[in-house]
Amino acid sequence: MTVQQNDIGATWLAKAGLRPTRQRVTLAGLLIGDGQHRHVTAESLFDAAKAQGEAVSLATVYNTLRAFCDVGLMQEVTVDGSKSYFDTNTHDHPHFYWEDEARLTDAPSDQLVISRVPDAPEGAEIASVDVVIRLRRNK
Ligand SMILES: [Zn+2]
Numbered sequence: 844m845t846v847q848q849n850d851i852g853a854t855w856l857a858k859a860g861l862r863p864t865r866q867r868v869t870l871a872g873l874l875i876g877d878g879q880h881r882h883v884t885a886e887s888l889f890d891a892a893k894a895q896g897e898a899v900s901l902a903t904v905y906n907t908l909r910a911f912c913d914v915g916l917m918q919e920v921t922v923d924g925s926k927s928y929f930d931t932n933t934h935d936h937p938h939f940y941w942e943d944e945a946r947l948t949d950a951p952s953d954q955l956v957i958s959r960v961p962d963a964p965e966g967a968e969i970a971s972v973d974v975v976i977r978l979r980r981n982k
Pocket residue numbers: 882930932936937938948949
């Protein structure tokens with residue numbers, strides 16, 4: 844990881860008021876250091892950190908991703924009710940889920956039109972609407 848990636852990571856953490864511990868800065872650099880949005884799982888970020896020689900546990904990576912979500916730096920996208928992806932793009936947007944590769948990517952927002960969603964049941968309100976479009980490769 845470059846010094847510049849670390850700086851970008853540290854700035855990102857500061858924006859959210861998170862203390863820039865070394866591990867947080869490293870993970871932040873891996874997530875947004877190249878200026879691109881990224882969808883990761885705890886496992887994929889753990890592998891990326893390990894490849895950089897960073898001695899960090901999977902539990903720490905998971906907790907750090909949760910902390911990033913708690914302060915609004917990232918959002919969690921759940922697929923299949925069990926697989927969690929963490930997205931550096933926190934704006935509302937639809938996703939493609941590539942079933943063959945278990946990979947999540949952004950879908951074009953401007954092509955999505957939701958004209959109506961069911962009314963929330965009595966005593967509840969809609970907190971958010973997640974759109975995940977599941978894809979499989981043509982045979
Ligand atoms: Zn996304």
